[in-house]
Amino acid sequence: MEVRFNIRQVVMWRIVLFSGIISLICACSYSGKKVCPPFDISFSGHTLLAIAPGFTIKATEDTLNKTYPCLRSGKMFPLTGILKVDGKSYRFLGGDSLRISSLAPLSNENLGWQGKYSYLFPGRGWEQREYNDSLWNKGKGAFGSENGKFQAHTVWGAKNIYVRRHITIANKDTLKERKVYLRYIYDDQIKLYCNGEYLLGEEAFLPQTGCYRLTDETVAQIINGDNVIAAYGGNAEGTAFLDFGLYVENKTYVDVKPAILKQMNMQATQTHYVFQCGDVELLIDFVSPSLSEKWDMTGWPVGFLSYQIHAKDEKEHTVEILFDVDMEWLLGRSKVDSWCEQNWRFAKSDSLYLAMEANESTFSSEDGHVILSQKLSAKNEDKGALLIGYEEGQTLQYGGESLSPLWKKNRTGEIKELMKSVGDRWQELKEECDKQDCQWSARAFQVGGETFAGQMLPSYRNFISSHRFVLSSENKIFCFGDTLGNIREAYESFSTLLYFNRIDWMKSLLDPIFEYCEDNHWVKRYPPYDIGLYPIINKQVKLDDNAVAVAADMLMMMAVIVEVEQDFSYADAHWNLLCLWADYLREKMEKDVYPCEGLLNEDDERVKCVLGLMAYRKLIQLKESV
Missing domain, CATH: 2.70.98 (Beta-galactosidase; Chain A, domain 5)
Structure with missing residues (x-):
């Protein structure tokens, strides 16, 4: 009884939210004269371009x-x-x-630099300034494979390499009130130290460049005379490369x-x-x-x-x-x-x-x-x-x-x-x-005031800045974030796209998921959480299927599209899958016995089942009426 009561509470909350969406749809269709709001919307940390x-x-x-x-x-x-x-x-x-000036430049700026290196682990303290490296091999940086992306002056033919670069600072006072940076290039692994202090560690399977700003405490440890930048390089596979240099801003x-x-x-x-x-x-x-x-x-x-x-x-x-x-x-x-x-x-x-x-x-x-x-x-x-x-x-x-x-x-x-x-x-x-911004801003203030406008307006730009549009082999437009075909991200984007009447983009988010499921890539009775990680569509990245949530989300998103368009053709083209996912939710509701303790929220499986089936029921009603 408690479960039924809590579900009713959540369903009522969802109905209130759905009413808000309906009012939003009405506001989107409002065609009266628009006047731009008289006050500014500011948002620190937002997308500029x-x-x-x-x-x-x-x-x-x-x-x-x-x-x-x-x-x-x-x-x-x-x-x-x-x-x-x-x-x-x-x-x-x-x-x-x-703008920065080199204290000890990368190899491409001075045709190489002198360093000490070892392929074998030198033992504890090898990164310290006082360490004795007189028996190490001498080599010219950068170190790397002969056929790599960047030019190497010393061939690095082992899995690991340890490098020490001695840098002479004549007058430490020239570093005062200036930022000091360590620039580096590596393939595949790197760890960097300054006078024995660990700075950073990174790993990538493609050549990477980077720039790290030394903290004030690290700069304070630099002395007049001999200083040491030490680096570990690892090669997991393919080509290898390691180069690094010290720079200071020149305050242009x-x-x-x-x-x-x-x-x-x-x-x-x-x-x-x-x-x-x-x-x-x-x-x-x-x-x-x-x-x-x-x-x-x-x-x-x-x-x-x-x-x-x-x-x-x-x-x-x-x-x-x-x-x-x-x-x-x-x-x-x-x-x-x-x-x-x-x-x-x-x-x-x-x-x-x-x-x-x-x-x-x-x-x-x-x-x-x-x-x-x-x-x-x-x-x-x-x-x-x-x-x-x-x-x-x-x-x-x-x-x-x-x-x-x-x-x-x-x-x-x-x-x-x-x-x-x-x-x-x-x-x-x-x-x-300017014209569009004025209309959208006025509408946002009309629907929900300054708070709503401050949330909705930047979300439109954030969406386009994080998504790619591509053409499928059948000349359909697919829309992808970094995690390809992510249903949860698509679901969270729908309110923004609905407000800006981008039904075309809503479909572009769902189309690759439907095609993936209809092309024998996916054999389960619910949709995949995602279909890969950019730039390869191959398999689901997330380990947990979140089956109930994604099935319900797909049904709810489809119901929104059909409701707004008042056209059932898009749902009809994928009706077999929609029915399959609804049957999965129905069986889930009938088979599973949920505990009664605890409050329900919209991410609870029980609630998701109810909301997904409500959306499916709405689709059936729309199928008969539109």
Whole structure:
């Protein structure tokens, strides 16, 4: 009796929630005149630009110029923005500098460095500064395989290697109030020490680059004279590589005055900033055009940063905007390609593309830095855009076949073509995003006030920034997060996608799951929790099936789609699977005897069974009525 009462409580709670969804659907269809909310929505740590899951730019501070933005992985994105007004410079984006000078550079900067190495374990204390390594082998760094991705100066032909690099510091005072970094490249394992202190350990089966900032306590242990950076390298399989060096920041922009933040506002497709730079006001907008409804740009890995100046004193000022990106810090590569094409000035390093209008703009590259700048004038051209594009190197693999990204459909496959398409109409795209943001924001405030708007608006951008859109072999659009076909993640995304009326994206989340189950990849009577880990669709990653939860979630998601579309054709195409999953839940309810103690919640199997069967019953009703 207690179980039945608790289930009724949860079902009533779910009905209340479903009523909220219905009101949300009504709000989505509201066609009255929209007025943008008069107050700002701010959200620290939100997505600034949704470009690609492998390259999503996130804000770490509301003020934007206290520190650098970061990528979805947590790694800093070393982008600095400077506005020069009448000879004075103001920093509106990024920290003072990530430019670094080498104390002991990586091997590619000085044709190698001298080190001591041993293939056998040297015994305890081998990483200490005082350790005697006079009997060790001498070799030239870097160490690695002959046919590896990076050039090795000493062949490393064993499973393990222990390396000691002696670094002489002439004047420790030069390190005061400066950040000190250890840069490294490895394949497959690495452990690093500074004067005996353990710093980090990492493992990967592909060559990796990294940069670690030494703590103030570690820097304090550095002495005038001989210091030792010690490293262990392990090779699990394939090629091997080990290289490391010590660097110090040189404070390139330390004397640049931070601009004054006047306003910050976050919307669904954009984040707006207004800075005061002397007598000039600077408007900076981060725009994710792939969220636009008007043009089909789903999955386009391109975003842009628009800028505009305004002089309140209405006088003419000499103004120049500058963007500095440290490609070597970010990608581990100093090589930069640049060219001009159809009025756009491009710069490329590895998979990252930058572009700025060629008119009144300049490009320079030094020490792995890309610097793009443009002259602005209130009486001539007071606005512009910096385009950012990123092409992920891996493609999705399914049944031995490579699935093409959606943005490559009917195109040359070059990301620069997308960037030119966005760049040539960036002002039109921004106006459309302004219009959409105003409508969505007004609707969000109408439905749930400021709290609801503050949750819903950033979730739209977060979704697109963490998902990839690809074309199946049958030319269907599939949508994947990092864990492919994850039903729980799809279920959690549905409220956001419903609010923004992206029924097409909702189906794109479910289609690969249906195809996987219908193509003899899955023989169980409930759907898989997931179907692999990017970039390979092969088998479920999660060990626990969570069978009841995923079966119920699929039925509930299908019920939402049919209810909103008032069309049963999508459910009808997969009706056999839906019936199979509903039968599994029905048998589960009949066979299992659940204990009575404890309160129920929406993740309880008993509740999931009830909700899944309620959704199935709703589908039957819709099948007969629509």
